[in-house]
Amino acid sequence: MxxxxxxxxxxxxxxxxxxxxxxxxxxxxxxxxxxxxxxxxxxxxxxxxxxxxSRRRAHGTTNGAGKLTDDQVRHIRSSFDTGAITQVSLARQHDISPSTVHGIIKGKTHSPFGESTPN
Known part of the structure; x- marks a missing residue:
């Protein structure tokens, strides 16, 4: 054909x-x-x-199956920004992978409404 x-x-x-x-x-x-x-x-x-x-799925806090709340995401960002804790420690603390923590810190995932993400 x-x-x-x-x-x-x-x-x-x-x-x-x-x-x-x-x-x-x-x-x-x-x-x-x-x-x-x-x-x-x-x-x-x-x-x-x-x-x-559409098959596109919600990401971050808009995902119904997401593990983290907006407050937890803010905590991860602020804790890492102060230098008080490592990404691995944050991952263990929140029962998520270090790569998820990295994505949160870099603003690739979990953008709570009204919060600007880093570039």
């Missing part, structure tokens, strides 16, 4: 794919219907799909 260019799909076909995806149909099922592979369907529907169909 010869690959089709993404631009060869009409707006109506893309709208149908998006509607089916939003209604809960899998990208793989949609791909089979149109004789495509799943990554192609993903490329076509994801920009138009609502956020609730």
């Amino acid at each position: 010869r690959a089709r260019r993404l631009s060869s799909f009409s707006d109506d076909v893309i709208a149908d794919m998006v509607a089916r995806y939003v209604s809960g149909e899998s990208q793989t099922s949609i791909a089979r219907t149109y004789g495509l592979d799943q990554p192609t369907v993903s490329h076509l529907v994801r920009p138009h799909a609502p956020p609730e169909r």
